[in-house]
Amino acid sequence: MPVFLLLLSLLLAALPAMAQEAPAADPQHKVEEFTTLLADPDVQAWLRERAGELAAAPAAPVPATNMGGSALSGAFHELEARLDVLLAGLPRLPADLATAGDRLAREIAEVGPLGALLLVLGFVALGLGTEWVFWHSTRSVRRHIATAPIDTLRQRLRIIGIRFLFGLCWIGAFAVGSLGACLLFPWPAFLRSLLLGALAVILAVRFTLVIARFLLSPGNEKLRIVPTTTEAAWFWTRRLAVFFGYLAFAWVVLDLVAAVGITEVSMRLLGYVLGLAALVILGEAIWRQPPRQPGAPRPATALRVGMIAYIAFAWLVGRVLNVVPLFDVMIVVLLLPLAIRISHRAVLHLLRPGDLDGDGLLGDQPAPQQPPSAWTVVIERGLRLAFFAIGAWIIISGFGVDMNMMRTSDDLLGVFLRNLLRALAILLVADLLWQLARTAIDHHLVHAAAGSEADPTEVIRRRQRVRTLLPILRNVLFVVLITMAVLMALSSLGVEVGPLIAGAGVVGVAIGFGAQTLVKDVISGIFYLLDDAFRIGEYIVSGSYKGTVESFSLRSVKLRHQRGSLYTVPFGELGAIQNMSRDWVIDKLTINVTYDTDLDKAKKIIKQIGKELLADEELGPGFIQPLKMQGVSSFGDFAMQITLKMMTYPGKQFTIRRKAYAMIKRAFAENGIQIAVPTVRVAGTDAHEGAEAVAAKAANDVLAAKAAQA
Template identity: 40%
Template sequence: MPLLAFIVIAGSAGAQTTAPAAPVPAAQPPAEIQQILQLMQTPQVKEWMAAQTNAAPPAVSDDAGQMSVLSDLVDHARRHVDTVSDAAMDLPEEVGDASEIVEREIAPSGWWLVATKVLVLFLAGAAAELLLRLIVPRLRIRRVDGEVVTVAHHAAANLLYRIVPAIVFAVATLVPLLMFSWPPVTRSMAIAIAIALIVARFTIAFGRLLVALVTLPRADGERDVSRAQALFWFRRCAIFVIYFAFGWAAIQLMVPLGFSAGARYFIAYVLGIGLFLIASEAVWSRPSEEGQRSAGLSWGLTLYFALLWVLWVTGFNLLLWIGIYSVLLPRALAVATLAVRSLHQAEAGFLAKRRIAAALLDRGVRAIIITAAAVWFGRMLGFAADRMAMGETMLDRLTRGAIGGIVILLAADLLWHLARAYINGKLDDSRIDGAVTDEEKARRARLQTLLPIFRNILAVVIAVIAVLMVLAGLGIQIAPLIAGAGVVGVAVGFGAQAIVKDVISGMFYLWDDAFRVGEYIESGSHKGVVESFSLRSVKLRHHRGPLTTVPFGELGAIKNLNRDWTIDKISLNVTYDTDLVKAKKVIKQIGQQLLENPEFGPHIIETLKMKGVEQFGEFAIEIRLSMMTKPGEQFVIRRNALAMIRNAFKENGIEFAVPTVQVSGEGRETEARAAAARQIMQRPDAASEPAS
């Protein structure tokens, strides 16, 4: 809806500012006037006038200056309204004079010939476009759930289907304008009509293209904007622009017909009421997702449009354009971003896998919109391009610096988004889990480590350079600022030695390729998997879950457990009667089975083998086994190898030795009975007891 308000005011303001004064036939000045002009050419008079022009104006206080500015604004508004009111009273007389001018010009050629030329001008573009559509086959369509959807989601196909007919229409419309011989006033009318027709046709073409873009289904089948809502705003905006285009043509036609500036203002304001009504109708009939519209918002927008119209009529152009831009720019940028995003998210879209093109189109469109808005704003306030480029007043310099600063910031924004899109694309394409070979995995891990840091540094560099260029464009001396920043940097460096140490240490760690994202490292009491970096610290995820942020200056010596290869050693205890040759063969077979396993084999560099007897223990023979695997894979292979060894030893009669305690017990029961008998005989009452 804010877009409609902008078109209302922008169109009428354009009519106001672009219409030149009507030419007045030159007449021979009286003799007295000729004498005055001759006197003004004498050296004495020129010198006196130059001295008066260069004389300094009297100084005024700030309060008086502010009151003078307000008084000038009020006087300007009153004079503007008076001019328009007087022109409205004189409008019938000016219409009569314009009719006489038209009669005098068209009479020699005849009304029928001029009418035929104008009719050809109106119909040439439509006829050429119709012929094109008859020659070129129409784009096929298909239906999905009862809704018509074009099969061409590709941007080039949509652009070709929407824009090429409009170009043909424009070229065909210009042919009668160049081919026929037009009288002066009629030529001005024909040019204005041709421009209005071309603007109207391109408005329809671009509007339909935008509707097709913003209603493209995403990969999940959903749409950001419903087709009914997009068509509603397209139709209102198209009516708005077409109404404005022909209204502008009518205002431009009044110039060669001799209408005064006040009369042109009056007609433009009357036409602006029609634009205001179209905008208000769109506000009150706009579609709503919930099915209910907020009456307060509708009344607020209507009053806002009315206020802009009043500001335009009273001549307060600065407030007018501030009000226009406050509602126009956010909405225009949102529509542009939505169109690019829909095109990017479409399943078969042109930008689906083109990150650089998507960023360039998105930020480029935003840059064009904002730059055009800034230049047009300066022009509407009376700052022409030559004045902004060559003017030396404070206002000229500030305006030139502000517009230049906007361009610099937009260029920096575009550069940053292009660089970020490229870096993010590289990060997505270099995921470690998609690597095929070890060299590829190492290269991707290095990219995953260095690119995020480079991206952060690049963002800081672009931001600092852009800000310095903007300040320089505004006339601010940046040399003292840079020198002061250097002094402050030295002071901060001395006061923050630990931070400087961390940053420099991190640079050297990365330079030495000491570790990468995804690797398991140990450093002093810190250990874990490297998750991410910053300029000052590294984040380590412990295998039990805790995340530790360690400054680079505290790392010291680093043990990297994920580089190249790792050797895993296994110790087994077997009994002294074990056949060691047989045990070695069994272990060799197990190593071969591990090597042939599709799950473990790719990760084994040297398979499991028996190295020999490590030592003779008190209860067993200790044998040593080893294997070389890729880093991080040894744990799973070791567990499976131990399970296979246990089963294979059991099948081949090889026993594991365990510590035991053996007590010799030969004749133990006899001795126990004898000892018990002796104890019984030694008791005092044993002889008196009867035998049982």
């Protein structure tokens, strides 16, 4: 938010300049004033006194033209001379201001105090009356603004535009009425200038309020263009009105005292005093600025002090030391990044797709995982281009370079500046193209990620393909655009890009020989993608690596293991790939049952379970072929092994298998079919005696073995 007042700090430069470049009055009027002043006895006495002082004063020393031959020494002595002149003219400032007061008193005396009061009242009454008529004749418009829906983007933009035009017309009504008073009544020249200056101050304040309400809308946050808190919106609205009103007041004061004809030194001193006061107002606003977000702290003290010191130093360098180019560069360097950042946030906030809650209105992004629209990118980058153009124009004008001459000039500076601007334009256009391309790709990625698992298989495959290839395309497009933009910019600056391209080719070959593994990884990745070996979200196995494909770059792929670990595997090390998530999966289940099991009965039970699983709302869509029994696959020492088979979509088999096992166990138990488990059976008349006999036999076998070894 401080950028709004910082932008106005450029106007600080105008205050002393106004003192030097005051508008010239009418020549005939000047002659009349001059003859009147010469006829005044007081003026004649002052001229005689001044002539005597000049005759008695010693001759001013001629400053050295070369003090040590350094530019710094010359600048120092120039500054010293300027300060001496200002200090010498300081005692004359009260007298010059008193002269302006006397001029105003004489103007009022010509029409009388009552006549002057009536003229002023007529001036104010006509302005307020015209404004009152406009206000009451636009009730329907104001009612429409207050009650119109602002839920959609189109509705918000429409109401914002209507409010802004209404505010301008409201100010225009007051201005027309006040100017009409100046045309209807006969005014003394100086008094008319004074009232027109007052009108300029009033219009400046009110126009600033209209602009501030258009951008900040402190009364309705849904119509706010620049995202900030309501407290901050009211704060900056008031400070903008005060600052702009003061600048208009300073301009009017300098214009009026210039019409009186005070000395140039007094004009400079008055301009410096008014500039310092404007600097104080600006510093107070920066120091007391509220936070931009609810609950956030104000900017750090060091940051605020640094900004105030930077602006004060820029004003001191630009106007007191008269180094105008350096002042322009310092202001542009400070304001350009702030203006770009705030315009970026403002465009994203204004063109948001829907209303957001809480901090979403104040963040730097329009919504989580929602890329901006193409229009948003065009407007935001267009504003950035405009800011760069304004900054370049300010800097070039500060150095005294004529823009028209620069386009046709053949000297070194003109050619360099022309080529530099062309190179900057190329880079900005390349940035716009990249942002548009990235936005389009991000929209496709978001659309692909927003699909449902219930979509048809072909749609799911297409989304996976998009999510796999578009990130690679985005990276390649970025490299191509930045390379072309840099080469074109260098070419516009007069650099021969042919040798650079040839040298880059040689360096590329050398790097290729030295980084064969990297080249192998990149080329292998390209062929994996061309073969459609895997996609994002698929589970693959390659040697000792296995996991779900999360993302990949030009060189490697990231696999997320089911236990959470993340593998980053170069494409050159993948080798043969087993894709576990493509098309369909056949899952086989094995169950051990006892030898006395009725297989026909077991087959019917499993078939019924398959039907129930197929009819399940959650598990049924995952089947391609239902669960069924294939028969006995082998005979074991303690059980028969029967095999079951089902065909599912990839990834669905795990949930179905767990549910199937639970249903089979419960159904077998209800129908008297036993799940076989390995057991040890000891034969004998008595269990206790049999156990002792087995233990004794084992001990005898051990002793016999030891005896045989001995």
